[in-house]
Amino acid sequence: MDDRVELSLHVPVPLTRPGDAPTFDHIDIPAAGATRRPSVESLEADMRDLPYGMVRVLDDEGRAVGPWAPSIEPEAMRRGLRAMAQTRVFEDRMFRAHRQGKTSFFMKSTGEEAIGVAQSLTLAADDMCFPTYRVQGWLIARGYPVVDMIHQIYSNEKDPLKGRQLPILYSARDYGFYSLSGNVGSRFGHAVGWAMASAYMKDHRIALGYIGEGTTAEGDFHEALTFAAVYRAPVILAVTNNQWAISSFSGIAGAEQTTFAARAIGYGLPGLRVDGNDYLAVVAATQWAAERARTNRGATLIEFVTYRVAGHSTSDDPTKYRPSDEPVHWPLGDPIERLKQHLIALGEWSEERHAQMHAELTETVRAAQREADAVGALGKSKPSAREMFEGVFKEPDWRVIEQRREFGI
Amino acid sequence: MTQMTMIQALNSALDVMLADDPKTLIFGEDVGYFGGVFRVTDGLQARHGLTRCFDAPISEGGIIATAIGMGAYGLRPIVEIQFADYILPAFDQLVSEAARLRYRSNGEFWAPITVRSPYGGGIFGGQTHSQSPEAIFAHITGLKTVIPSNPYDAKGLLIASALEDDPVIFLEPKRLYNGPFDGHHDRQLRTWAGHPSADVPEGLYTVPLGKAATVREGADVTLLAYGTMVHVGLAAIEESGIDAELIDLRSIVPLDIDAIVASVTKTGRCVILHEASRFGGFGGELSALVQERCFYHLKSPIERVAGWDTPYPHAFEWDYFPGPARVVAALRRTMEA
Numbered sequence: 001m002d003d004r005v006e007l008s009l010h011v012p013v014p015l016t017r018p019g020d021a022p023t024f025d026h027i028d029i030p031a032a033g034a035t036r037r038p039s040v041e042s043l044e045a046d047m048r049d050l051p052y053g054m055v056r057v058l059d060d061e062g063r064a065v066g067p068w069a070p071s072i073e074p075e076a077m078r079r080g081l082r083a084m085a086q087t088r089v090f091e092d093r094m095f096r097a098h099r100q101g102k103t104s105f106f107m108k109s110t111g112e113e114a115i116g117v118a119q120s121l122t123l124a125a126d127d128m129c130f131p132t133y134r135v136q137g138w139l140i141a142r143g144y145p146v147v148d149m150i151h152q153i154y155s156n157e158k159d160p161l162k163g164r165q166l167p168i169l170y171s172a173r174d175y176g177f178y179s180l181s182g183n184v185g186s187r188f189g190h191a192v193g194w195a196m197a198s199a200y201m202k203d204h205r206i207a208l209g210y211i212g213e214g215t216t217a218e219g220d221f222h223e224a225l226t227f228a229a230v231y232r233a234p235v236i237l238a239v240t241n242n243q244w245a246i247s248s249f250s251g252i253a254g255a256e257q258t259t260f261a262a263r264a265i266g267y268g269l270p271g272l273r274v275d276g277n278d279y280l281a282v283v284a285a286t287q288w289a290a291e292r293a294r295t296n297r298g299a300t301l302i303e304f305v306t307y308r309v310a311g312h313s314t315s316d317d318p319t320k321y322r323p324s325d326e327p328v329h330w331p332l333g334d335p336i337e338r339l340k341q342h343l344i345a346l347g348e349w350s351e352e353r354h355a356q357m358h359a360e361l362t363e364t365v366r367a368a369q370r371e372a373d374a375v376g377a378l379g380k381s382k383p384s385a386r387e388m389f390e391g392v393f394k395e396p397d398w399r400v401i402e403q404r405r406e407f408g409i
Numbered sequence: 410m411t412q413m414t415m416i417q418a419l420n421s422a423l424d425v426m427l428a429d430d431p432k433t434l435i436f437g438e439d440v441g442y443f444g445g446v447f448r449v450t451d452g453l454q455a456r457h458g459l460t461r462c463f464d465a466p467i468s469e470g471g472i473i474a475t476a477i478g479m480g481a482y483g484l485r486p487i488v489e490i491q492f493a494d495y496i497l498p499a500f501d502q503l504v505s506e507a508a509r510l511r512y513r514s515n516g517e518f519w520a521p522i523t524v525r526s527p528y529g530g531g532i533f534g535g536q537t538h539s540q541s542p543e544a545i546f547a548h549i550t551g552l553k554t555v556i557p558s559n560p561y562d563a564k565g566l567l568i569a570s571a572l573e574d575d576p577v578i579f580l581e582p583k584r585l586y587n588g589p590f591d592g593h594h595d596r597q598l599r600t601w602a603g604h605p606s607a608d609v610p611e612g613l614y615t616v617p618l619g620k621a622a623t624v625r626e627g628a629d630v631t632l633l634a635y636g637t638m639v640h641v642g643l644a645a646i647e648e649s650g651i652d653a654e655l656i657d658l659r660s661i662v663p664l665d666i667d668a669i670v671a672s673v674t675k676t677g678r679c680v681i682l683h684e685a686s687r688f689g690g691f692g693g694e695l696s697a698l699v700q701e702r703c704f705y706h707l708k709s710p711i712e713r714v715a716g717w718d719t720p721y722p723h724a725f726e727w728d729y730f731p732g733p734a735r736v737v738a739a740l741r742r743t744m745e746a
Binding site: 128130160161162164165169171172173178179181183186187188189190191192193194195196197198200201207219220223224226227230391392393394397398 | 432434460465466468470471474475476477478479480481482483484498501502505506509510511512513514515516517518519550551553573574575619662663666
């Protein structure tokens with residue numbers, strides 16, 4: 001008799017699909033304040049429990065608790081709250097603009113606003129972030145003109161990127177925001193190279209690279225971690241784990257086996273697992289990792305546990321692959337609501353002020369859209385076709401010059 | 410002037426650039442203490458310091474990604490991919506990032522990187538140490554591709570590449586590292602000693618990208634070549650007795666189209682020679698350009714001589730390699746057509 005075990009192929013499937021009752025019981029969430037905060041001088045070997053904990057500051061009553069609670073002024077928190085709220089208002093409006101035919105494509109970061117906003121406001125003005133398309137809040141937090149974002153989304157005559165890029169793939173060097181690309185993951189290693197260059201030049205600036213949990217499966221992720229560890233690069237490497245990569249749940253990227261923060265252990269890097277919907281936890285983890293980077297202690301991998309409330313983009317319907325009410329069951333709540341409640345608990349904010357702020361932001365975004373609409377939405381206005389032929393090389397070669405002539409301009 | 414091999418000339422170019430610009434640095438597999446598997450970076454770490462020339466993990470994608478990030482910061486990295494055959498893990502970085510960064514960011518970021526890589530066959534390297542992948546880079550909008558054929562050009566072109574603000578793929582024909590090679594593999598090895606293009610200045614000079622060299626003037630047929638094939642072509646012309654004009658393209662992007670058109674317009678015949686396999690090779694583009702621009706001057710069909718459309722076969726190296734006999738036959742065909 002053949003007593004060998006018959007092999008079977010394991011294909012991960014999410015616990016729930018459309019029509020099922022949503023559950024997040026599989027995600028281990030320690031209480032706020034429960035995960036310890038080692039000093040930044042700690043050796044990586046002494047911190048290998050952190051990737052399995054979760055840095056959380058805001059508890060269910062809106063209090064900031066535990067060792068990670070950052071020292072942060074109410075005004076700084078209100079600034080963060082405002083930027084998150086503006087991001088959400090802006091994205092809702094642009095999503096509708098897509099439905100109205102004003103642009104070809106759009107992506108929202110609903111539910112994930114704390115990450116880009118808190119990091120944008122925590123890092124220095126001359127640090128450099130290597131973004132994913134889901135951290136538009138970085139730009140809004142730094143005061144990048146909303147109208148220019150809309151010009152870019154419209155690919156109109158005033159598009160800062162001259163109609164060459166898909167909507168929301170911004171570039172904003174002066175705002176510490178590196179050029180985006182639609183190829184996921186391919187800039188993660190650039191963050192490490194930029195940080196190595198800063199160290200090589202004996203500079204003080206650090207880099208921040210973003211990648212989604214789905215994209216951690218790309219070689220780029222592992223190459224970047226290898227270089228970051230080998231050369232002790234002053235970089236923060238952030239995995240935004242929003243549970244979904246288009247329609248593939250995080251298990252398809254390996255989440256059934258371990259945490260994404262735990263990827264750090266194999267590289268000898270500190271790994272933090274952080275409540276990504278907790279503004280103060282994001283600030284605290286970023287401060288900790290930045291201080292390590294700025295003192296030649298090297299890179300930190302941070303997994304921000306969050307949830308993609310919206311679809312991947314305007315091109316997919318999430319109710320086709322996950323329960324339609326899954327977002328409301330997400331156990332880490334909403335980042336705007338949680339920071340709002342904290343400020344109210346401190347006596348530094350109120351529902352009235354919040355409603356007034358929301359009305360102001362709505363009007364600000366509406367005004368910016370009116371200005372962009374006046375220039376023209378997609379197809380109604382576009383940069384000169386000469387722009388198509390510019391910037392291939394620093395100086396055009398004969399092919400571009402000839403082809404521009406052939407095209408007739 | 411000093412007599413240098415191509416290895417010494419490339420080493421001198423890197424030495425000059427490290428001394429000239431503190432923003433220049435070198436990294437790649439085995440390039441640091443050891444000085445590279447072909448010795449091109451020999452002594453550079455000792456002379457310029459650990460952070461100026463250092464070893465990289467075996468991670469071609471990581472090497473190019475890191476270089477692009479450094480370039481975005483403002484450095485001018487010169488990296489080595491140990492063999493051109495191993496460049497493919499970095500292809501996404503070269504195509505989707507290095508080549509596109511300036512365009513997509515409207516000039517906010519760019520990648521002033523030089524990617525050196527030993528390339529081509531003739532050293533019994535088998536399938537994985539012999540290939541000539543230049544055509545796949547030439548096809549990529551936003552990359553420049555340079556292939557020197559002698560020590561003087563190698564140094565001047567490498568310095569010119571390092572000074573470029575656009576990404577450059579710098580392919581070094583490894584069969585030419587220690588001496589010219591005309592394809593007669595059964596004859597005694599030649600060294601660069603005494604060769605006129607082995608006289609190389611010690612200091613900084615450039616050979617501009619996009620300027621072809623006329624290696625031999627001739628009246629009856631134009632032979633277009635680059636890299637090792639320049640030497641094969643010259644031998645073939647001498648053996649054929651045909652008065653052919655030999656043009657060394659030196660870079661295929663940018664391409665010196667004026668030199669090509671002027672020569673073919675004069676001779677009325679054209680043979681294209683490269684070591685890479687023929688189908689979809691850069692010779693196809695050259696043939697199309699000559700046809701488009703010189704058709705009414707052509708007296709015979711354009712000929713291509715190239716590697717066969719097979720992987721590079723170890724035991725059949727000299728059956729695969731487009732040596733002088735095949736070039737002579739093509740030259741004769743074009744003259745007799």
